[in-house]
Amino acid sequence: MGYAKVLVGVLLFITLATTSTAQPPPNFTCSATTKSTCHSLVDYVSPNTTVLSTIQSLFQIMRFHDLFGANGFPTSTSPNETLQAQQRIKIPFNCRCENGTGVSDRAPVYTVIKDDGLYHIAAEIFSNLVTYQEIAKVNGITDPNNITIGQELWIPLPCSCDEVEGVKVVHYGHVVESGSSVDKIAMEYGTTPAILLKLNGITNASELQANQVLDVPQRFLPFTSRHSLC
Numbered sequence: 001m002g003y004a005k006v007l008v009g010v011l012l013f014i015t016l017a018t019t020s021t022a023q024p025p026p027n028f029t030c031s032a033t034t035k036s037t038c039h040s041l042v043d044y045v046s047p048n049t050t051v052l053s054t055i056q057s058l059f060q061i062m063r064f065h066d067l068f069g070a071n072g073f074p075t076s077t078s079p080n081e082t083l084q085a086q087q088r089i090k091i092p093f094n095c096r097c098e099n100g101t102g103v104s105d106r107a108p109v110y111t112v113i114k115d116d117g118l119y120h121i122a123a124e125i126f127s128n129l130v131t132y133q134e135i136a137k138v139n140g141i142t143d144p145n146n147i148t149i150g151q152e153l154w155i156p157l158p159c160s161c162d163e164v165e166g167v168k169v170v171h172y173g174h175v176v177e178s179g180s181s182v183d184k185i186a187m188e189y190g191t192t193p194a195i196l197l198k199l200n201g202i203t204n205a206s207e208l209q210a211n212q213v214l215d216v217p218q219r220f221l222p223f224t225s226r227h228s229l230c
Contacts, residue, residue, distance in 0.1 A: 026158035026213040030097030040095035040159035042173030053079035095159035103156035169217035
């Protein structure tokens, strides 16, 4: 009997741990009835130590200046600047809104290499910014276990082009840090807790989870204008 109680307790602990570490999918929506495009940002937390040029290549950012401007780096920053493992960096990209959904506009495109799997690509290479199911859907893959070396996959990063409270904004996919809160994020990025909760479909601020991709509206400022701030 005692063993049974211990076993039930262990199973309950495992269930709670799994529930608490599973991040909800990003909740980015586009209300536009016709196709529209805009600038967007998303955090990328590098799983390994790398350099900026590798990040530029992975996300197919056309110009280094866009990467520098999005992150406030000096224009003298070297493409070979090191990015430490678990260090975050903002990725600028073009968003496409269509049929009520916002995703990156046909980029980045990832080329499958040996031993790749959709889960590995989504969870480890792109740090859970997308799910393997989303990659399969936009690429018309019916069997997620059946991808081939050399196959090109569109990675649909989450985004939106909607105005917020009647104001044009850049939707920033912020990866929530451990110990953060809706109030802290709102204060840091110049918005309100109420806007964040509504925008992300969150009913209670306590639902916020570490590593969740949160839609945070930022004052609109084209990437080309941001370069002068660096």
